[in-house]
Amino acid sequence: MHPILMGRLRPALYLAAWAGIGLLLGAMAQAVHPRTLGHLALWLVPLLLFYAFVCLSAWWVCRANPLATTRPDRLALAIVSASVQAGVVWVIVGALWGALLQHRWNLPPDRPGTMRDLLILGVSGVVLYAESMAGHYFLLTAEASRDAERRVFASQVAAREAELRALRAQLNPHFLFNSLNSISALAGAEPEAARHMCGLLGDFLRASLGLGARERVAFAEELGLAELYLAVEQVRFGERLTFQKQIGPGAAECLVPPLLIQPLIENAVKHGVADRIEGGTVRVEAQVRDGLLEILVENPRDPEAPARRGQGLGLENVRQRLAALDPRVTRVDVFREAEMFRVRLVLPATNGRENDIHGR
Template identity: 35%
Template structure:
């Protein structure tokens, strides 16, 4: 739709501009001693306003010539030809309107419209219509730029969502396999434990599916998901696995991406607790220091691991996921102090 005619505000602004052009034309007639003020205004203002309505067709002239198909000769022919046609239309319009006003037979009506003035009106109409085409052309170019930006933004959102979906569903399949193997082993020696483990596993995956559809969840929901995961692991590892929660009450409603902590807990067990003869305690802590939410996980590690260390894929995925969601506003740091591996995540504070 023609942007000038899209709403009342644009229509009013457009006709205000054409009214100014009409008054300017009247002033030129007065300054060149071709007419008195009353005659000039009566001649120039109505014809200019009517021509302003006709000039709205310049939008369709500009739109009919796609930017990809343009060259100098085509643009000159189409734009110039349309401007010449409407220049003639305005000159004819001025002639007939002046003839009508002369019928009033009043001093304030009509001007002396000679051939020289008619030629000037033709040139003026041609230039005004050509200017209208150029204005619409600029508006169309700006609209194309905005549409391209919107398409690019939509593509980025889709790409980001796809990336996040892949990253947050990368649950280590060994966790599922180990859980099923543990359930199979427990059915013979501890049927009640096998049943509890099956229930916890079902609840964990049910909650995982529900939370994975959301972009961000409260910390309390993430902790609940972690508790289901840890309950399964405690059945597998028994007293070797201990967990300590140090959750700041001010942080429980803070938002973070779902399943952010579970892969870290899995790494803490796989690369820490499992290699220790006596096991150890995993500590999950959170604190709020506006404008940041800090979440950390500490776990003991063996001074001499019995198997090769991990490749760091989980930490790389975590960094990529936070970068997609927060750009450079989030931070992940990890270090080993006195055989304790600590990873801390800093997120912008959201509730």
């Protein structure tokens, strides 16, 4: 909806501004050619209402030529041509309206709509339309910055949530209980393996606590955490759980929200590999393509396994966090096949260096 027509206050203010403009134009017309005020008003007031309406169209012209992405010369051309066109239309309508008033209702010879009146109309029409465009650009900019603020806020909220969730995940009681049970089992027969697992578990907890506290981490770090998690789970599941990764050039350095793929990895084990007698491979693929980072997490699943609660939660969390980054380019695609489950994430590929340039 048009921003000026929203609510009651804005249209009222807009019309008030036009009343002021009308007084000014009227005074100018009277100055060059004094005549009966009523006749001038009969001609000018409908024309003002008409042009007030025309000037609202600047909104679409402005949106079609966004300030941020349009070259300055193009922008100037767009403003001048739109303003001149609008001005010409106003002059033509003004002339026709004047002629109509004169011939239909036989206004006396002090009729409004003379060449001088039309000249005033034309010049002020061009200027007014250009001003309207400036006003609309101002509104658009204000709106965009408000949107950006909202997005930043939403992303902060989502990040905090993810952090909390991550904290809970580290303290994911079942993961810990099962890991402790494995350590307890190993302590009897294979004390060296038990120590190794204590180390892995410690590394995982430390890394996930550290990662969660940061705003962005390199994808390589995120992947490292996933590998630690899988190493711990591999002690429990043995040969049933395997891991494969395929990381394209540049993907490892990309910055991602911390613990972005962790819920997907956990789902892949819990709702995929663990449900299969023969187990399976959790696969992670990442590549940079056209300035976007594509991450694929894939796991086999048991076609007869019932959909379990909790699976959707992790996915929803990932969705929200990506949307908070930039909803225009980020995507979460879920492919659920009988024997395979895939999630593909698409997000802007940025690394620290580019960020420094932008952030300056």
